[in-house]
Amino acid sequence: MAKQARAVATRHQIIDAAAATFDRLGFERASLGEIVEASSGLTKGALYFHFKSKDDLAQAVMDRQHAISIAAVEAISSTAAPALEQIVMLCHEMGRQIVDDPIVRAGIRLTLEFSAGTAPGKPGPYQDWIEACRHLSEIAIAEGDLLPTIEPPTLARFVISAFTGVQMVSNVLDRRADLEQRIDQMWQFLLPGILAPDRRLDSDKIRQARWARDPAMA
């Protein structure tokens, strides 16, 4: 049992080192040697014991990012906030994760690298986020916050696309220092066009919705 716990801890340690390396260098330039160096005290032997290849490691990083995303979606969905505020919270939480968590950053970088060029794209985290946002948009229509003419799949696809571009351009131009402000501006432009008329006065309250994470999760 202690042995198994140690193996899990080692696996986590390897994934952390791999994420830090992929985040810094991208998939092509990251080498297994570099990943071993980024870990504190691992050997190449330990790495090969747990992962067959660099591809395997990249997949493990993307799987952990997926799990982190899903956990945030579930935690936010289980709050008492109206669904539209939950969508705003989700965007800000995705932004926070990208700034704070190398695993999330590496997962997003790998997804983009694997889907650039002409190879068939991997849906990666986008499909999850779009699905979560579609589901919340349906509830937000039922709750009377969104115009009933909004098509949830179309809105969800646009919100996640716009968020993606906001965080990428914020990275290129400002190393994401202004990301929270840019996400807020996105909602400033978007809300007037999607809110039900009798909810327009609540626009500022909705924009300011943030998820108060359980400090134990930090």
Place this chain on the structure above:
Amino acid sequence: MAKQARAVATRHQIIDAAAATFDRLGFERASLGEIVEASSGLTKGALYFHFKSKDDLAQAVMDRQHAISIAAVEAISSTAAPALEQIVMLCHEMGRQIVDDPIVRAGIRLTLEFSAGTAPGKPGPYQDWIEACRHLSEIAIAEGDLLPTIEPPTLARFVISAFTGVQMVSNVLDRRADLEQRIDQMWQFLLPGILAPDRRLDSDKIRQARWARDPAMA
């Protein structure tokens, strides 16, 4: 003179081959050998005569993409369309270029690759597009199409960010087959929140604005 024209043609041929290769493989995986192979009939000697390194070639591709972008901005700005329609035209034209022109695709891929990770970002095409869009937004306010409370730099930054995300997610999920439709949906969501109240009935006309390129430029 004929010799100089030949040198210019060879340089163009090399940049085309480099763009096709960077577009397909990304910067890291593209090799000079691969680029020579992608050209029809060039030698490695000719390539080294014109370009010192792969970095030089990448810069030349990004410079050509910059020139293509600027030419489209200038052509669209010189039409008689209202400035807000010109912004819509510009987004659709950028989308068309990404789908049709390997140089534009390669330039965007290289910009993103060079700005991923922790190296300082290169503003690449984003800064140009944002500046063009900021200038047009100012005119659109003066023309009474945009709400006077809109801040042109903030709107421009969001439009270019949202466009960037729309084209990237469209690439990951649909290899950009649905790009024009997704750009149109972006304007559908965005226009109601930014149009001056007395222009809201023109929303569909504005959304449908497209630039009719001079066929000679195709």
